[in-house]
Amino acid sequence: MRAAGVREFGGQVEVFDLPEPRDPGPGEAVIEVVAAGVGNWDELVRTGEWKVGREAPMALGVEAAGRVVTVGSEVLGLTPGDEVLGHPVQLREQGCWAERVLVDAGLVVRKPPSVSWEVAGAFPVPALTAEQVLSESLELAEGDTVLVHGAGGTTGGLIVQLAALRGARVIATAGPSSAARVAEAGAAEVLDYHDSRWPELVRELTGGVGVDGAVNAARGGSSHAVLAVRDCGRLATITGDPPESVRGISVSDVYVRPDAAQLEELCTLLGDGRLRLSVGAALALADAATALERAMAGANGGPVVLLV
Ligand SMILES: NC(=O)c1ccc[n+]([C@@H]2O[C@H](COP(=O)([O-])OP(=O)(O)OC[C@H]3O[C@@H](n4cnc5c(N)ncnc54)[C@H](OP(=O)(O)O)[C@@H]3O)[C@@H](O)[C@H]2O)c1
Structure with a gap:
């Protein structure tokens, strides 16, 4: 599958092929990524300063929205086809700037139908x-x-x-x-x-x-x-x-941590319009390096997302 990340910590962001995620184990799910957020915090992952549970070479990206492809045993309330979003750190295998990502199923929540993919991908962090x-x-x-x-x-x-x-x-x-x-x-x-x-x-x-x-x-x-x-x-x-x-x-x-209960509550507010977020720029996965540069320059009004 196609992914964007680094071959070594501190290296340039590149687009490369990675093996497909393994079959999900107990409590895990594979998500087909539709949109993945890009924040200046991804620079900390690129340099290795923020340890997200994986050594380079790796896909970057610590938040995403997409569709459930498969679920492992002991996963309650998620089925293939469900639309979800999350901040799945520590990473199980790879980051979210990839076509598919294996996640701890307990860290993703349902995407409200009224929320666009772009916004959903940039919302969790x-x-x-x-x-x-x-x-x-x-x-x-x-x-x-x-x-x-x-x-x-x-x-x-x-x-x-x-x-x-x-x-x-x-x-x-x-x-x-x-x-x-x-x-x-x-x-x-x-x-x-x-x-x-x-x-x-x-x-x-x-x-x-x-x-x-x-x-x-x-x-x-x-x-x-x-x-x-x-x-x-x-x-x-x-x-x-x-x-x-x-x-x-x-x-x-303060350093952000995943919390599905909090994210679910926040998604309710986003879904009914009490919280609002407008995306500043949506780029293709192939433009991940540019996306990170833009995020680091300051989102100025809206986050940057990759459309995978
Ligand atoms: N610790 C964590 O877990 C965590 C989580 C999320 C974010 N962060 C960090 O928090 C910071 C803000 O995140 P963000 O998502 O809001 O970033 P952002 O969207 O990139 O924010 C950029 C904005 O910061 C404002 N700014 C720049 N220099 C400023 C200054 N000297 N004083 C006041 N405002 C200034 C500018 O606003 P104007 O348009 O008003 O000039 C600019 O548009 C980033 O450094 C990010 O890495 C940390």
Whole structure:
């Protein structure tokens, strides 16, 4: 089968042939991939920094949507032909930038019929990240005031939507070209991060106190975001740059993990339009290297997907 990946960690992304997945064992399924998301996190897999359970040579890709081809024993609730999506890490054999992928069947959930393949393929990682930072790291409660720094990106935008949906007052930072979209996503106030005084402005918007919780989704941004958090509040960063804890603020360094129950809930919200995601670019599997370059340059309004 055709796949896109690397022959060695750190190597160029190439398209090559790989053996078909083996027959699924107990609790496993083979998925025919229709669309697979491309995020700047795939660069960490390409270089070997993010260990996803497989050594190179390997297909990259840690999220996908597709149709079930075969299921192994002990798989409940999935049959061939079902339309599913997931973040199937640790990988069983190969990544998702491939025609077919063997997965832990417990990590995929049904694709809502109203959701396009493109959106379904790019949804799992940013959506699960949004859920985990808000409900687990920030322990978000209705009425909290939350800062989302870097809200103009795909993950940042979903964090804003989900926080607003859960009844938080959201203050966001975004560039001028993303500000209107971030406000529409549910941010009550949007500040331009190019103005270095933005943490001070967040404090002014909260009566000088600071926000209850902050999510940093901008690379290297958490040392600024923490300035806007109230004493004994919470900060979660998704860019691997946790600052020293100060003023009793609890700091979390968050890495997404698969969780089918959370993904199912998020898919319900996506399916009925309470969460929205628009794809920025859809490319062919053969253009995987370009897709990764684009994702790394910043999705700017929508994620990149490969149509397999
Ligand atoms: N730890 C994890 O498990 C995990 C999971 C998902 C994502 N991530 C990481 O989280 C980061 C954000 O992900 P994403 O999907 O939202 O990425 P993305 O879609 O590529 O976000 C790019 C956006 O970031 C904004 N940005 C760039 N520089 C900024 C700055 N200095 N301050 C504030 N915003 C800035 C820009 O928005 P404007 O258009 O507003 O300028 C740009 O459009 C990435 O580094 C990603 O790798 C980590």
